[in-house]
Amino acid sequence: MALTLSQLLAESVLELTLVTPSSPELLQRPVRWVASTELVDPTPFLRGGELLLTTGAFIDADDHDAWQAFIQRLKAARVPAVGLGHGLTHHDIPRALVECATAADLPLLAVPYSVPFVRISEFVADAIIADRFKDLGRASNLAADLAKLVSTGAPLAALLRKIAEEIDGEAAIIDIDGNVMSSWPMHHELRTDLVLEGLATNGTTGYFAVPLDQAGAHDHILVGRSEMTVETVRMAMHSAATLIAIDLTRRLQEESSSATRMAAVLSGLTDWTTPTATLVRALRVAGFDSDAPTVVLVAHPNPAFSAGYSLRLRLAVEQVLPVVRSVRSGDMLVLLAQGGAGDPTGQVLEVLRREMPSRRIVVAGPARDAEEIRMVLASARAMITPEQATPVRARAFDLASIVAAAAGRGGQHAAREVLQPLIDHDARTGGELLHTLRTYLRLDARQHLTAKALHLHRNTLRYRLAQIGKLLDADLDSLDTLLICNLASRMYDAANG
Numbered sequence: 001m002a003l004t005l006s007q008l009l010a011e012s013v014l015e016l017t018l019v020t021p022s023s024p025e026l027l028q029r030p031v032r033w034v035a036s037t038e039l040v041d042p043t044p045f046l047r048g049g050e051l052l053l054t055t056g057a058f059i060d061a062d063d064h065d066a067w068q069a070f071i072q073r074l075k076a077a078r079v080p081a082v083g084l085g086h087g088l089t090h091h092d093i094p095r096a097l098v099e100c101a102t103a104a105d106l107p108l109l110a111v112p113y114s115v116p117f118v119r120i121s122e123f124v125a126d127a128i129i130a131d132r133f134k135d136l137g138r139a140s141n142l143a144a145d146l147a148k149l150v151s152t153g154a155p156l157a158a159l160l161r162k163i164a165e166e167i168d169g170e171a172a173i174i175d176i177d178g179n180v181m182s183s184w185p186m187h188h189e190l191r192t193d194l195v196l197e198g199l200a201t202n203g204t205t206g207y208f209a210v211p212l213d214q215a216g217a218h219d220h221i222l223v224g225r226s227e228m229t230v231e232t233v234r235m236a237m238h239s240a241a242t243l244i245a246i247d248l249t250r251r252l253q254e255e256s257s258s259a260t261r262m263a264a265v266l267s268g269l270t271d272w273t274t275p276t277a278t279l280v281r282a283l284r285v286a287g288f289d290s291d292a293p294t295v296v297l298v299a300h301p302n303p304a305f306s307a308g309y310s311l312r313l314r315l316a317v318e319q320v321l322p323v324v325r326s327v328r329s330g331d332m333l334v335l336l337a338q339g340g341a342g343d344p345t346g347q348v349l350e351v352l353r354r355e356m357p358s359r360r361i362v363v364a365g366p367a368r369d370a371e372e373i374r375m376v377l378a379s380a381r382a383m384i385t386p387e388q389a390t391p392v393r394a395r396a397f398d399l400a401s402i403v404a405a406a407a408g409r410g411g412q413h414a415a416r417e418v419l420q421p422l423i424d425h426d427a428r429t430g431g432e433l434l435h436t437l438r439t440y441l442r443l444d445a446r447q448h449l450t451a452k453a454l455h456l457h458r459n460t461l462r463y464r465l466a467q468i469g470k471l472l473d474a475d476l477d478s479l480d481t482l483l484i485c486n487l488a489s490r491m492y493d494a495a496n497g
Contacts, residue, residue: 003031003127005081005107008051014123015115016083019093022107029080029107030229033128034121040066041073048078051109051124053117055085061094068100075106082106083120087113132231139239142166146243150250155318159247160184163240167233169226173212173248175308176219180355182315208237212245219308220248255310255326261286262327266334269374279370286325288338293366294373295321295345297335298380300360300388309333316355320347332384334377340366345393352391360384364394418488421471433471436464438493441486445476 006027009016018027032049035042040058052074059066074082082101086093093110101108111120142162149159156173161184163171172183208224222241226233265286268279280290288294297317301309310326310333317324321337321344328334340347349363362383364376380394416423422434436454443449451461465476474481 003124003131004028005031005051005109007127008120008124009109011123014120015112016120017110017112018107019098019110020102020106020108022105026105026107031080031124032229034117034124036117036121040070043073043077046077046079050079051081051083051120052079053083053085053111053120055089056094056097057089059094061090062096064096064100067094067097068103071097071100071104071106075104080107081109083109083111085111085113085115085117131229136235138166138232139235142236143239143243146240150243150247153322155322156182156244156247156251156315157184157319159240159244163222163224163236163244166236166240167224167226167228169224169228169233171225172223173244174221174223175312176221177308179308179312181220181308181312208233210237210241212241212248220245251314252311255314258286258325259327262325262334262336265325265336266327266329269377270329272374276370279374283370283373286336287323288325288336290370291368292338293340293344293368295337295340295348295363295365296367296373296376296380296394297333297337297348297364298362298377298384299333299335300331300384301333313352313356313359313361316351317348319351320344332381336373349391349393357390359391360388361391362388362394363391416492418472418484419492422468425467425471433464433468436461437468437485438489440465440476441482441489445482 004027006024008014008031009018009027030049031051032047033051034053035046035050036053037045038054038057039045042052046052059070071082084090084093084097093108098108111117145162146159149162160171160173160182164184170183170185173181175181208226208230210222212220212222222237222244224233224237261282264282265279265288268274268282283290295317297313299309299313310328313333313335314324314326317335317337320340322339324335324337326333326335337344337348345363345365352359352361352363362380364380365373367373367376376394383392383394419434422437425431426434436450439453440447440450443453447458447461447465450456451458454461456464469476472481472485474485476482476485
């Protein structure tokens with residue numbers, strides 16, 4: 001904690017007296033150092049935060065203009081207060097100086113002749129050294145606490161929370177593009193322009209930025225924001241940076257190392273001929289409990305897929321569920337997550353809507369076993385559309401999940417058997433009966449819309465529908481027939497890419 005003007009005034013050994021009507025807020029200003037001068041303009045030799053001590057030998061007691069210019073220069077240099085040693089050049093504190101300091105709202109302290117300036121300098125130096133040792137101890141304790149969290153696999157947000165509590169402010173990790181990967185408090189907006197400026201100016205913007213180049217965590221920056229003294233925050237941030245880099249690197253490496261295992265899981269989930277026992281083994285190898293509730297996420301990165309996007313999504317989910325694995329599937333990203341309680345799907349959705357509100361993400365589940373994971377994944381994949389503008393929750397029971405469930409029990413072969421007469425006819429004649437049926441079903445069996453979509457005359461469409469009914473030996477006016485054909489078509493399409 002930095003030494004303040006009020007603390008200096010309270011020290012009887014210094015015998016300082018406040019001679020201006022300064023507010024309590026002004027007296028809480030920190031004193032970074034002490035500077036003594038007899039220059040008319042000492043500002044080129046000041047950095048800000050110094051208690052300026054002078055005897056005022058260079059200005060006549062009644063020269064109001066000179067005192068005013070002197071005080072204005074010191075205020076512009078961010079000097080917290082001025083101490084005038086009286087009894088040497090000036091027997092008393094000049095009235096003109098008091099008036100100018102009062103008008104500028106700059107505290108003025110009277111230093112008696114019996115108190116040498118060096119006594120004040122030594123007192124402040126000793127206090128700064130004591131604070132520095134205290135900061136070292138706090139930084140060391142912070143590093144120990146972070147190491148313990150890292151060793152137990154705590155979420156990254158928990159590490160940032162510890163840092164934020166230590167600096168009594170905020171903490172976050174951003175990538176090189178300025179995207180917030182994780183933060184504490186959660187969902188807090190950061191001024192990335194000030195962050196980058198703080199990186200270049202050592203925290204003068206209020207943001208303290210430390211590049212995470214250690215341990216391979218390149219292209220990421222640890223950010224802190226605090227009202228505490230610059231040195232205190234800087235020491236804490238640098239103490240935390242190495243451990244944050246180690247933890248972040250571990251997470252990045254986990255994504256890479258689990259890619260092969262997760263690819264096997266995804267293959268088993270989407271290839272409906274994979275036996276359930278094989279799928280269960282793949283889940284266990286990937287680090288999942290095959291009988292634990294599993295939340296499934298499908299994301300469509302926009303504008304493009306990136307490792308940073310994958311990590312950011314994973315970190316968001318880890319705020320709710322500790323076990324998270326991801327795998328890329330074409331232009332989509334699939335995540336499986338376990339370990340939550342209550343309504344983990346709803347909790348994940350709530351986090352995503354706050355942290356990634358404009359992303360195309362579908363959250364599904366929780367699924368209770370391997371077969372149900374297959375169902376909810378199919379449902380989530382079917383819900384991803386170009387029109388989607390925000391994270392949504394998949395329906396618990398829809399046609400896609402029914403198809404997945406049926407296919408898992410051998411329905412894929414039965415679906416092909418239903419449609420085989422149309423497949424053979426189209427192959428033999430170059431016709432489009434299967435395409436016609438798909439379009440008819442997609443447009444809810446409305447003939448006028450189907451004819452328009454296929455650019456056919458209504459009579460031509462009726463002829464084709466009659467052919468389809470004859471080949472399938474089914475009545476297309478029957479709801480049962482339409483439902484069977486719809487299921488068979490979707491199952492056939494999913495099984496054949």
